[in-house]
Amino acid sequence: xxxxxxxxxxxxxxxxxxxxxxxxxxxxxxxxxxxxxxxxxx
Amino acid sequence: xxxxxxxxxxxxxxxxxxxxxxxxxxxxxxxxxxxxxxxxxxxxxxxxxxxxxxxxxxxxxxxxxxxxxxxxxxxxxxxxxxxxxxxxxxxxxxxxxxxxxxxxxxxxxxxxxxxxxxxxxxxxxxxxxxxxxxxxxxxxxxxxxxxxxxxxxxxxxxxxxxxxxxxxxxxxxxxxxxxxxxxxxxxxxxxxxxxxxxxxxxxxxxxxxxxxxxxxxxxxxxxxxxxxxxxxxxxxxxxxxxxxxxxxxxxxxxxxxxxxxxxxxxxxxxxxxxxxxxxxxxxxxxxxxxxxxxxxxxxxxxxxxxxxxxxxxxxxxxxxxxxxxxxxxxxxxxxxxxxxxxxxxxxxxxxxxxxxxxxxxxxxxxxxxxxxxxxxxxxxxxxxxxxxxxxxxxxxxxxxxxxxxxxxxxxxxxxxxxxxxxxxxxxxxxxxxxxxxxxxxxxxxxxxxxxxxxxxxxxxxxxxxxxxxxxxxxxxxxxxxxxxxxxxxxxxxxxxxxxxxxxxxxxxxxxxxxxxxxxxxxxxxxxxxxxxxxxxxxxxxxxxxx
Numbered sequence: 001x002x003x004x005x006x007x008x009x010x011x012x013x014x015x016x017x018x019x020x021x022x023x024x025x026x027x028x029x030x031x032x033x034x035x036x037x038x039x040x041x042x
Numbered sequence: 043x044x045x046x047x048x049x050x051x052x053x054x055x056x057x058x059x060x061x062x063x064x065x066x067x068x069x070x071x072x073x074x075x076x077x078x079x080x081x082x083x084x085x086x087x088x089x090x091x092x093x094x095x096x097x098x099x100x101x102x103x104x105x106x107x108x109x110x111x112x113x114x115x116x117x118x119x120x121x122x123x124x125x126x127x128x129x130x131x132x133x134x135x136x137x138x139x140x141x142x143x144x145x146x147x148x149x150x151x152x153x154x155x156x157x158x159x160x161x162x163x164x165x166x167x168x169x170x171x172x173x174x175x176x177x178x179x180x181x182x183x184x185x186x187x188x189x190x191x192x193x194x195x196x197x198x199x200x201x202x203x204x205x206x207x208x209x210x211x212x213x214x215x216x217x218x219x220x221x222x223x224x225x226x227x228x229x230x231x232x233x234x235x236x237x238x239x240x241x242x243x244x245x246x247x248x249x250x251x252x253x254x255x256x257x258x259x260x261x262x263x264x265x266x267x268x269x270x271x272x273x274x275x276x277x278x279x280x281x282x283x284x285x286x287x288x289x290x291x292x293x294x295x296x297x298x299x300x301x302x303x304x305x306x307x308x309x310x311x312x313x314x315x316x317x318x319x320x321x322x323x324x325x326x327x328x329x330x331x332x333x334x335x336x337x338x339x340x341x342x343x344x345x346x347x348x349x350x351x352x353x354x355x356x357x358x359x360x361x362x363x364x365x366x367x368x369x370x371x372x373x374x375x376x377x378x379x380x381x382x383x384x385x386x387x388x389x390x391x392x393x394x395x396x397x398x399x400x401x402x403x404x405x406x407x408x409x410x411x412x413x414x415x416x417x418x419x420x421x422x423x424x425x426x427x428x429x430x431x432x433x434x435x436x437x438x439x440x441x442x443x444x445x446x447x448x449x450x451x452x453x454x455x456x457x458x459x460x461x462x463x464x465x466x467x468x469x470x471x472x473x474x475x476x477x478x479x480x481x482x483x484x485x486x487x488x489x490x491x492x493x494x495x496x497x498x499x500x501x502x503x504x505x506x507x508x509x510x511x512x513x514x515x516x517x518x519x520x521x522x523x524x525x526x527x528x529x530x531x532x533x534x535x536x537x538x539x540x541x542x543x544x545x546x547x548x549x550x551x552x553x554x555x556x557x558x559x560x561x562x563x564x565x566x567x568x569x570x571x572x573x574x575x576x577x578x579x580x581x582x583x584x585x586x587x588x
Binding site for chain 1: 105
């Protein structure tokens, strides 16, 4: 039996992107999703 | 006022805009509602813009409204944008102000299926993104609930991606939402990305590597996605956004590593750092991790918070890999293709092996097809992440999808512990007349280790006798050479590089792999927006010029 394994964590499986959007609302509603500068340097 | 605005643009504003997940969801629903109201259900909608918030809202508004998103490469020349808009049969396009001119021309020509031109910025010529958001919010407040009633078939094409064109003709890859969700599910079992993380987004979002790993898997995990000011400003942005991780290509990390090492060398601390690394790694074996404390000064130069790097797309030198690991940064190497949504294999938080791309992700089966005596053969993948096929291109689909296996066109092997190693693209292998194979990447890794080399490309120059002369185009870092060898003549430079190639590359290889010709330049190689060298185009250019 190899000591190496690919799976380390349990995870939730989503069916589609609706599940992803629902996850945002249920798990992280007030967390910051995006941050950027009003006027980036470019 | 305008002058002040321009100065702010040049210097970069310190004012950060922060968007909560609640706001993100609200905007997705509003835009989705407005797009449905325009009659775009089931239609294809293209997006083209630099990485920005509106790109992400558009992507999820389109896909969660049962439309097909067609992300386009932001760096395409105008004629190719027009070509892909026509080929995609998109009926709407969402773009930012950089593309006003090209879409005005396309609109005037009336040669595409586009009915709606939507600009992310202010515009008096096109429908604006903000007006659609406003309309969507109004409809929602009036009880218009078509968005909520949309049903998604997660196995149908939802994302249509044109391959980046390291070959001459791009194909359109059809991915379903299920494909991507399966890849996220697999990734989440390998590595621990948390809501406390901030990832800097600078690889183009139209590419699945960035969109799946940073945007979709990242937000699945609740991270903050920070948009970079541009590739030149990565180091500054690391500190400004308190970045904890990013997804990148090895070339960037190798450049970053060389810079770090140069800084250490200038301070006369090379030996000290090496010795401390040995001590830290020894302690690590007994469960004591002091790397981030010992190397605090170096880590502070990288913003101070950087803890995880995800690299893919090409092979990376062992020295740079070990260098980042020694600093206490969790460097994960992975492998994937657009056709596989994209990640197929990756190192995980616990198990890594220098030079490998880790294990096949949970749920993904990889086999080595037709291996040679060294165990090297074509990498084939069977997984729920494998694409539906190439859009309207049955022949191309049949070439790569056989009995539910996707044949990647990449060569590789498994070691005894199950780590996957990718040796190169099947079509890039140089097959000599004596039947020996040469993998350009193997030589390029050694060449790129030379301090003054920015990048390189190894190729076979066709000879009259039908064999190949192993050659290397080497891009040197002019600034670095000016410092270390001021006023060096071309002849002396050639001698310097030749001596280094002989000592550091050829002498480490069997004779048939010796580099016999070098071309020196300080001009970067031709690359895709994901920083992959366009070997085909480079080779054409080299042969044309010689």
